Amino acid sequence: MKIKNIAAFLCMIAITFINAQNVYLSKVEKTKDNTDKYFYKIDPKNSASEYLGEIDVQGFSNNDTAVFTAIYKKAKEIGANAFAYKPFESVDEKIQPFNPANYRLELYYITKEELSKPSDLIYFFSSSSKPQTISINKKDYVLPPRSFTVIKAVPGEIYTVSTKKFLGSTIKISTNAGASAQYFQISAAKIKSNTYGEPGINLKSGDIIGLDKSYGDFLRMIYAENK
Structure with a gap:
């Protein structure tokens, strides 16, 4: 095995070990x-x-x-x-x-x-590796990697959320009294939806991804809140 190939092989093992x-x-x-x-x-x-x-x-x-x-x-x-x-x-x-x-x-x-306890909170998560910028009702938020922000929603009010990117996504969110918390992740990567009946990603709208509560609760534990 050439020295170049040995170095690449050792590098691959090291990366695997680090990410194990x-x-x-x-x-x-x-x-x-x-x-x-x-x-x-x-x-x-x-x-x-x-x-x-x-x-x-x-x-x-x-x-x-x-x-x-x-x-x-x-x-x-x-x-x-x-x-x-x-x-x-x-x-x-x-x-x-x-x-x-x-x-x-x-x-x-x-x-x-x-x-089934209700919540009027809406969570927005950054990606795991890159900072993300979003606009919520024309107010900008810059989210570092592995961070999130949360807003307290007013029942009946419409929240317009945009990724502020060329050809990026824009969605409108509303909540009702007694509803559950809502979770969204901002990502430029294409993420495959979860298999029906399994936890994780519920729906997809371009680079704004709706998450189910189980996965959203996990992310808000391992990510830092950006206040």
């Missing part, structure tokens, strides 16, 4: 006979939830959809339909900041009543 990610059930307290498709982020202190176990994620990946899918499948093995971020503590008992290359999730089961 392990998702595994680190603790199982109990299981639930539950076949629903939901997987929502909750605050266990303010929810009537049943603790089931924990998932550990080790290693970083920019493919957020693949990471979420791996977490979702592990959670469903024990019937979980909700999760909460569990921060690590240092030796001096200080809470460590979120680390996308090493984090832990607590898994829970919640009732349908808890799942």
Whole structure:
């Protein structure tokens, strides 16, 4: 093998190693006979939830959809339909900041009543690798990679959202009293819609992508809020 090819091969191995990610059930307290498709982020202190176990994620990946899918499948093995971020503590008992290359999730089961709590919030996520600019009712927002902004919607009001790009997308969003939160991701990349009945991407409108609540809740946990 030529030196040039050896270098390329070693580089490929190094990239694979850097992007390697392990998702595994680190603790199982109990299981639930539950076949629903939901997987929502909750605050266990303010929810009537049943603790089931924990998932550990080790290693970083920019493919957020693949990471979420791996977490979702592990959670469903024990019937979980909700999760909460569990921060690590240092030796001096200080809470460590979120680390996308090493984090832990607590898994829970919640009732349908808890799942259907209304929200008037609309979330807009940047992409995993590039900054994005959007306009919401003619107000511009610049979102760094792996960040999001959120607005509190007024029921009945129309929100015009544009990517401010040549041939970019423009959509109109409204919300009703008692409706659920809405989630959108801004991306120049073409993203394939999810298979029916699976979590992730619900719909697509050019470079503004509607997300289901499960995947949206995951992104707002691993992305930083841009206030």
